[in-house]
Amino acid sequence: SMVFGFGKKKSNVIPEKEVQSERQVKLNDIRQILSDIEKPSVEKTMSETKELREKISKHRNNLLELITKLEKDDLKLDDVDKNLRIIINRGKNSVISTFKKETTSNFSNITKYDDVLSFNNELTQMLKRIGDVLGLNTRIMHVFAKKYADELKNEIGHIATLRNSLHAIILEHKSIKDSCANIEKLNSEYMELTKT
Numbered sequence: 579s580m581v582f583g584f585g586k587k588k589s590n591v592i593p594e595k596e597v598q599s600e601r602q603v604k605l606n607d608i609r610q611i612l613s614d615i616e617k618p619s620v621e622k623t624m625s626e627t628k629e630l631r632e633k634i635s636k637h638r639n640n641l642l643e644l645i646t647k648l649e650k651d652d653l654k655l656d657d658v659d660k661n662l663r664i665i666i667n668r669g670k671n672s673v674i675s676t677f678k679k680e681t682t683s684n685f686s687n688i689t690k691y692d693d694v695l696s697f698n699n700e701l702t703q704m705l706k707r708i709g710d711v712l713g714l715n716t717r718i719m720h721v722f723a724k725k726y727a728d729e730l731k732n733e734i735g736h737i738a739t740l741r742n743s744l745h746a747i748i749l750e751h752k753s754i755k756d757s758c759a760n761i762e763k764l765n766s767e768y769m770e771l772t773k774t
Contacts (some may be wrong), residue, residue, distance in 0.1 A: 605765060605768065608761065608762070609762065615754065616755060619754045620691050622751075623691065623694055623747055623748065624693075626747050627688050627697060627747060628688050631685060631688060631697060633740055634737055637733050637736045637740070638737070641708075641733050641734070642677070642682065644726055644730055645678060647726070648670065648673070648726045651723070653723055666722055669714075669715040669719075670718065672711060673712065676707060676708065676711040677708065680704045683700075685700055685701075691751075694744075695748070698741075701737075701741050702741065705734070705738060705741060712730070
């Protein structure tokens, strides 16, 4: 049965020190104020993305190590029918070449905000291509390379979780950016109206 009151939102009481007193703002100052709000958000987004990139690179290296082990493993296919062995090795080689390509390509360096978006793109593409090749060879991997399949899946899971964190970071910044753009737009429209 469900426990009531579990996960209830905390009341929106703002601690004393965070309450800002009202201040008068000139319309001409709004652009600068918005820029002062947006700049730290960009910096935070970039530094958090760099941290995620480091963690993801470690998991990518783990994937490469696993694939290198799989490549050296003959999977004890001596008793397997010759035609089936050809199919298994073809699948194995397909998995290996895709993983090698995806784990050794260079990720974008994060030097500006656009790099965050490029990195997100690269990551999404990488996960898709890896997922596709494993999907195509799922029976081969699970029957003849079970140990590798499980470990690869585990590492990919870590990367996917980190990618979700990246999405959340990007969305958070986007909402600040969009709010600032909205205020900016309303302010310009208001200033145009007061001229007429």
